[in-house]
Amino acid sequence: MSILLAVGEPSMANILRKYFEEGAFEVIDNDVHHRKYLNDILELENPNILILHDIYLPSDLHTKEDKEQELLTLINSWRVDREDMRVVFICERPKNDPFLGDLVAHNVLDIFNERQIIAKNFLEQLSAPPRYANVSKFKVGGLTLSFDETTDTSEVEQQEELDVEENNEVTAVPVASTVKKPKIDFSEKKAAIGKQLSERTQDLKELAGKVSLPKRNDTPKVEKEKIPKAKAEAKQEKQFQTELELGDIIEFMPIDRVQQRSAIIGTVLISVAGVVPHIGATHTAISIASYLKDLGHSVALVEGNESQDYDRIHTLYEGEKRMLSSINTFEMQGITHYKYRERQDLYEIFPLYEYVVLDLGSIQDTPYLEEFRRSHVKCVVCSGDEWKLHWIETFQKIYPNHEDVCYLIPGAVESVRKDLEERLEWRSVYSFPIQVSPYEPSTDVEEILYDVLGEFIKSPKKTFSRGMLIISSVASVAITVAVLGVFYIIG
Structure with a gap:
C-alpha cells in the first residue's frame, strides 16, 4: 500500500x-x-x-x-x-x-x-x-446523510428477496400473460437450514458439557493467558502493532510559525466589521494594519463608515483643537489612513499597497457591503454574551453566505469562545486580546492575527529604521578604524 x-x-x-x-x-x-x-x-x-x-x-x-x-x-x-x-x-x-x-x-x-x-x-x-x-x-x-454501521445490508437484501419470493408464492398475479408461474418449493431449503441449526445446537451442547460453569453467587476467575484470541483479532493486532502509544496524537494543523505559503500577487483586501456600532471594529482594524506594517508591508487603512473617527484620530495626532476634515488622508505610525469620503474610489487605492484594511464599522451601516463580500479575509467583531447573540443572527441575515467569516470576541475567556464556536457550528471564532494601543499590537494579538490571516500573510520583508542605519554605519566605521590601528601597530 x-x-x-x-x-x-x-x-x-x-x-x-x-x-x-x-x-x-x-x-x-x-x-x-x-x-x-x-x-x-x-x-x-x-x-x-x-x-x-x-x-x-x-x-x-x-x-x-x-x-x-x-x-x-x-x-x-x-x-x-x-x-x-x-x-x-x-x-x-x-x-x-x-x-x-x-x-x-x-x-x-x-x-x-x-x-x-x-x-x-x-x-x-x-x-x-x-x-x-x-x-x-x-x-x-x-x-x-446518516449511516447505520450495525446493519448488514447484504443480509437485509437477501431477506427482502426471500420475502418477495414467499409473497410471490401466495399472491403473485401474472401481468400481460395468462400463464401461471410455477409454484416454488421451499421444503428442501428449509430442511437444509433445519439440519444446520440442529448440528449447531448439538455442538453447543457438547461444548457446554466440557465447560464448568460457575454458580450464580460465584465470581468466575478469568485467566487471560488461557483465552485464545480469535484469528481475525490476532491478525488485526499484528497489522496495527507499532511503537505508538494510545495517546499519540497527530497534529494536522501544527502551530508552526515557519510555513511554506503560496506566492501572493497583488493587493490583499481585509475587511473588518462589527455586528453593532462601537463594538471594536476600528480598534481591530488598526491592530491588523499595524501588525502587517510591522512585518514590513505597505498598508492602507480605509475608513468605510460615516463615524468620522479618522478625522478625530488625525486631529488628536496633530494636536489641533478643530477637526481636520478638509484633509482626506494622513500618515500615522507608518500607515496611510484614508478618511471616509462619499466619492472615494477604492479602486484607485488598491494598486498602491500590498494590503488594504477596510474598517467598515457597523455592518448594518456601511456603504461598502459589496467590498466586504469580495474581501480575501472577512473579520466580524461580536460579543460572546448569550443575550447578545441576536446581533450575530442579524448579521447573518445581512450576509447569508457567512461560511468564510471569522468571528473575533474582544477580551473573551476561552469558555465563552468555545461556547460561541459551538453555537456557530464550529466556524472560526477567536478571542481578541485587549490592548492599550492598537498601533502597538502585543505578542498575543500577533499570534491571533497570524491564525486569522493565515495563507494571506506574505513573506515578511527586511526593513531597517533610520536609527538602525545610523548605528550600523557607526559600527562599521569603528570596525574599520580598529582594523587600520592593528595594521599600523604591526607595520
Whole structure:
C-alpha cells in the first residue's frame, strides 16, 4: 500500500511519514510541494493513497473559491483516470462546510476535518477499506446523510428477496400473460437450514458439557493467558502493532510559525466589521494594519463608515483643537489612513499597497457591503454574551453566505469562545486580546492575527529604521578604524 504525501509543509510531511512507516505503510520518497506538480508526480509514482492538505499545499490561485474548484477538477479527473486511487483530505473546516459535501460527492471517503487525531485511529482507518460511514457526518447537497454501521445490508437484501419470493408464492398475479408461474418449493431449503441449526445446537451442547460453569453467587476467575484470541483479532493486532502509544496524537494543523505559503500577487483586501456600532471594529482594524506594517508591508487603512473617527484620530495626532476634515488622508505610525469620503474610489487605492484594511464599522451601516463580500479575509467583531447573540443572527441575515467569516470576541475567556464556536457550528471564532494601543499590537494579538490571516500573510520583508542605519554605519566605521590601528601597530 503506497502513499504519496501532498501536504506542502515539510514538518507536517515528516510527522506523517514517521507514523505511516511505523504503521507498516510504504511512503513514497518524492513528496508533492505544489498543486501544479500533482499530476506529474502521480503519473510517475502511481500511488494507492494520496494525502492532500487543504491549507499547506500551495496553489497558483488566490481566492478560496478558485482553490476549491481547482481541487474538485483534479479529483474529478482522477476518478476517471485513477479510479482505484484513494484520496485522503486533511483540513480544518466545520462539518457542514459545502466543500466537504462536494468532496464526498466526488467519492472522497477519508476526510479529517479536525486539528488533531489519535494516531492509532488515523492508521486504522487508512488500513481498512474506504467506507461511506467515515464521512456520513458531512452534508451532501445541503442534506445531512446518516449511516447505520450495525446493519448488514447484504443480509437485509437477501431477506427482502426471500420475502418477495414467499409473497410471490401466495399472491403473485401474472401481468400481460395468462400463464401461471410455477409454484416454488421451499421444503428442501428449509430442511437444509433445519439440519444446520440442529448440528449447531448439538455442538453447543457438547461444548457446554466440557465447560464448568460457575454458580450464580460465584465470581468466575478469568485467566487471560488461557483465552485464545480469535484469528481475525490476532491478525488485526499484528497489522496495527507499532511503537505508538494510545495517546499519540497527530497534529494536522501544527502551530508552526515557519510555513511554506503560496506566492501572493497583488493587493490583499481585509475587511473588518462589527455586528453593532462601537463594538471594536476600528480598534481591530488598526491592530491588523499595524501588525502587517510591522512585518514590513505597505498598508492602507480605509475608513468605510460615516463615524468620522479618522478625522478625530488625525486631529488628536496633530494636536489641533478643530477637526481636520478638509484633509482626506494622513500618515500615522507608518500607515496611510484614508478618511471616509462619499466619492472615494477604492479602486484607485488598491494598486498602491500590498494590503488594504477596510474598517467598515457597523455592518448594518456601511456603504461598502459589496467590498466586504469580495474581501480575501472577512473579520466580524461580536460579543460572546448569550443575550447578545441576536446581533450575530442579524448579521447573518445581512450576509447569508457567512461560511468564510471569522468571528473575533474582544477580551473573551476561552469558555465563552468555545461556547460561541459551538453555537456557530464550529466556524472560526477567536478571542481578541485587549490592548492599550492598537498601533502597538502585543505578542498575543500577533499570534491571533497570524491564525486569522493565515495563507494571506506574505513573506515578511527586511526593513531597517533610520536609527538602525545610523548605528550600523557607526559600527562599521569603528570596525574599520580598529582594523587600520592593528595594521599600523604591526607595520
